[in-house]
Amino acid sequence: MTRVLSAFLIFFATAAGLAGAGFRAGVAHVDITPPPGIWLSGYASRTRPADSVAQKLWAKALVLDDGKKRAVIVTSDLIGMPRAITDLVSLRVIKEYNLDRAGIVFNSSHIHSGPVIRSNLTTMFDLPPEQEQRIREYTQKLIDDLATVIGAAIGDLAPAQIAIGHGSVGIAVNRREPTAKGIKLGVNANGPVDHDVPVIRIAAPDGRLRAVLFAYACHSTTLGGDFYQISGDWAGAAQSGIEAANPGTTALFLQLCGGDANPNPRGTLDLAMAHGRTLAEEVNRVLRTKLQPLRPPIRAAYKVTELEFAPHTREQYERDLESPKAPVARRAKAMLKAYAEGVPIRRTPYPVQAIRFDKDLTLLALGGEVVVDYSLRAKREYGKGEHLIVAGYSNDVMCYIPSLRVLKEGGYEVVDSMVYYGQPGPFNDQVEELVFDAIHSVMERVGRKR
Numbered sequence: 001m002t003r004v005l006s007a008f009l010i011f012f013a014t015a016a017g018l019a020g021a022g023f024r025a026g027v028a029h030v031d032i033t034p035p036p037g038i039w040l041s042g043y044a045s046r047t048r049p050a051d052s053v054a055q056k057l058w059a060k061a062l063v064l065d066d067g068k069k070r071a072v073i074v075t076s077d078l079i080g081m082p083r084a085i086t087d088l089v090s091l092r093v094i095k096e097y098n099l100d101r102a103g104i105v106f107n108s109s110h111i112h113s114g115p116v117i118r119s120n121l122t123t124m125f126d127l128p129p130e131q132e133q134r135i136r137e138y139t140q141k142l143i144d145d146l147a148t149v150i151g152a153a154i155g156d157l158a159p160a161q162i163a164i165g166h167g168s169v170g171i172a173v174n175r176r177e178p179t180a181k182g183i184k185l186g187v188n189a190n191g192p193v194d195h196d197v198p199v200i201r202i203a204a205p206d207g208r209l210r211a212v213l214f215a216y217a218c219h220s221t222t223l224g225g226d227f228y229q230i231s232g233d234w235a236g237a238a239q240s241g242i243e244a245a246n247p248g249t250t251a252l253f254l255q256l257c258g259g260d261a262n263p264n265p266r267g268t269l270d271l272a273m274a275h276g277r278t279l280a281e282e283v284n285r286v287l288r289t290k291l292q293p294l295r296p297p298i299r300a301a302y303k304v305t306e307l308e309f310a311p312h313t314r315e316q317y318e319r320d321l322e323s324p325k326a327p328v329a330r331r332a333k334a335m336l337k338a339y340a341e342g343v344p345i346r347r348t349p350y351p352v353q354a355i356r357f358d359k360d361l362t363l364l365a366l367g368g369e370v371v372v373d374y375s376l377r378a379k380r381e382y383g384k385g386e387h388l389i390v391a392g393y394s395n396d397v398m399c400y401i402p403s404l405r406v407l408k409e410g411g412y413e414v415v416d417s418m419v420y421y422g423q424p425g426p427f428n429d430q431v432e433e434l435v436f437d438a439i440h441s442v443m444e445r446v447g448r449k450r
Contacts, residue, residue, distance in 0.1 A: 022296040024065040025160035025202045027211040027250045028152035030145045032076065033057045033230060034115045038134050041079040042112025043225030044124050044327055044420060049131065050115075054229035054269060055236050057114055059146055060252045061153035062202070062211055064162065064357075066296035071103045071355050072150055073213065073363075075252040077232040078108040078142075080369075080397025082120050083349070085139065089146045096147075097154055102302035105353060105365045106146075107394045109235035109255050111220040113227055117142070120397060122422040123330040159205050163291035164361055164387055167197040167282040171234065171275045172218035173264035174372070176411055183411030185262075192372050193217070193261050197279065198254075198389045199286040200294075200361075209249045212242055214283045215389060217256035217372060222263045222272035234263055237276020238283070245284050257366070257375035257392045259400055260413055292387070295358040301445035305438040306347045307401075310428045314339045331419045345424045351395040352438040356446040361387040364439065365394035366401070371413060373403035374435065381450045382443060399423045404432040 033056045039049045057077035064071045072093070086106040093099055116125065118139045127135070174191025176183050194217045202211040220233040232239070235253045242251035263275050317339070320332035338344050353365040364378060370392030378390045392401070399421040400413040407414055407427060414426050440450075 022066055023160050023162050024157040025162065025210065026063040026153040026156035026158065027061065027202065028149050028156055029058050029060040029250055030149040031056055032059045032142060032145055034138050036230065038115045038138060039125065039127055039131050040113055040228065040230070041116040041121060041124070042221070045225040048228065050228055050230050052229050054231040057230065057232055057236070058239070059149050060250060061149045062213055062252055063150070063153040063157060064298065065157055066298045069103060069298040069300070070099060071298050071300065072099060072105065072153070073252065073254070074104070074106045074146060074150065075254060076106070076108045077111055077236050078114050079112065079117060080108045080110055080120050080393055081106050081117065082398065083351070083396040084119050085117070085143055085146070086395050088143055089150070092147045093150045097151065100300060102300035102353065103298065103355060105355065105363065105391070105394055107254050107365065107391055108397065109220050109232065109253050110258070110369070110393050111231070111233045111235065113223045113229065113231040113233055121420050123327050123334060124420040126326060126330060160210065161203045161205060162294040163201050164294060165199050165286045165289055165291040167199060167286040168195045169197055169216065169279055169282050170195055171216070171263050171278060172258065172261040174260055175262040176260050176406070176409070176413070183409050185412050187264060191260070192376060194257065194372050194375050197282055197286070198387070199283050201287055201291055209246050209287070211250045211252065212246070212283060212287065213252045213254060214242070215254035215256050215391065216279060217258040217375060218261045218263055219258050222266040222275055223269065224267055227269070231269065231272065234272045234275035234279065237273045238279040241277055241280025242283050245280065254389070254391050255393045257370040257372050257390055259369035259371040259392060260406065261372060292360065294360045298355065298357060299446040300353070300355045301442035302351065302353045303438050303442050304349050304351050305434060307350045307431055307434055308347045308428050309345065309424050310426050312424050327419050331422055334422055335424055348398050348423065349396070350435065350438070352435070352442050353395060354442040354446045354448070356448055359386055361389070362443070362446065362448050363389045363391065364443070365391045366435070367394055367396040368392065368398055368401040369413070370401045371403055371406050373405060374401070377436070378439065382448060386448070401435065402427065402431065404429060407431060
């Protein structure tokens with residue numbers, strides 16, 4: 001009888017541990033809040049630096065290990081990390097921890113109430129030397145902090161159960177409003193959005209919640225250019241709300257393809273906190289439901305392709321030098337310098353990445369400010385029978401990435417934003433297909449078929 005009971009207990013314990021069997025997970029966070037006095041990014045209209053801190057900013061790392069391969073997901077309360085940062089951090093941690101670049105994802109929540117980062121939005125501001133020095137020092141410390149938080153998460157590795165579920169919230173609205181004079185930034189209630197809220201639960205073998213990775217597709221722009229406090233906006237508030245409801249848990253936010261979506265309504269800190277509560281409540285609700293376990297193995301692929309800009313000439317930038325708009329003139333100066341050096345900018349590197357967990361889930365990570373069309377198309381092509389999360393703002397944020405539809409419509413994401421990013425102008429008509437050629441390549445390499 002004792003042997004039968006022992007066998008039963010062993011079987012029961014084994015069965016209870018099957019969810020996420022074979023995984024170890026580690027999580028860590030680091031405070032990346034700059035002191036007041038640094039310039040805030042995202043809005044060219046700002047005229048002075050931040051005067052206080054409304055909410056701390058964080059970088060967080062989640063490491064998942066299947067015994068043979070590791071996936072590292074780094075999230076940050078920032079406007080966006082350029083390759084100048086992510087490549088340096090990757091080189092350090094690859095060497096120190098024997099990681100694979102294909103398995104490391106860097107993602108930013110795209111807040112507009114956080115510090116300027118170099119080299120992101122290079123022509124948005126013409127800042128005094130003292131500010132440029134502050135920004136350089138902050139950026140260098142950020143590189144160190146990101147490497148440190150990855151190492152801390154690796155040091156935290158322990159057996160884990162991992163599972164996924166989905167919720168939905170209506171915070172986002174398409175912001176590309178059609179008018180008689182073309183597309184303007186506004187509210188387009190009939191425009192495409194993606195209200196999906198993927199939720200990944202990381203728990204100890206005894207069921208204790210250790211970490212939550214959750215995601216949504218929407219600009220972190222509840223707070224406008226008249227806001228001069230450091231804050232994580234609604235994405236930061238959502239993380240705080242999840243952690244408050246689940247003491248001892250680390251909540252990591254992943255920004256999806258929200259390039260053409262804004263929170264609605266917007267304009268105040270109270271609204272940012274309310275949107276955060278809405279998202280946190282939905283994530284907490286999903287955590288209480290039955291989720292689908294994720295299984296090993298981990299497979300990963302990473303590819304840097306090139307996107308081509310529409311043709312341009314020296315003459316157009318010579319005309320732009322006389323523009324009364326300072327960012328336009330600054331962009332023109334940079335483009336003419338490239339012409340003078342014999343290397344006019346015709347294309348930009350573009351990173352595409354896929355991390356797949358057995359046949360349960362694929363995380364597809366795309367660089368830049370990706371519009372929602374990419375997520376919706378990827379889900380049509382790859383969304384059957386297996387979970388798919390399509391993140392933007394990953395590994396590099398060099399500019400907006402319009403679909404062909406958005407490119408043809410024009411508007412801020414296509415034309416005006418390229419001035420602030422220091423890019424020569426719009427992409428050519430191949431942009432969507434070039435991105436999807438790279439998507440198809442990495443998805444094939446991780447074994448996921450259309």
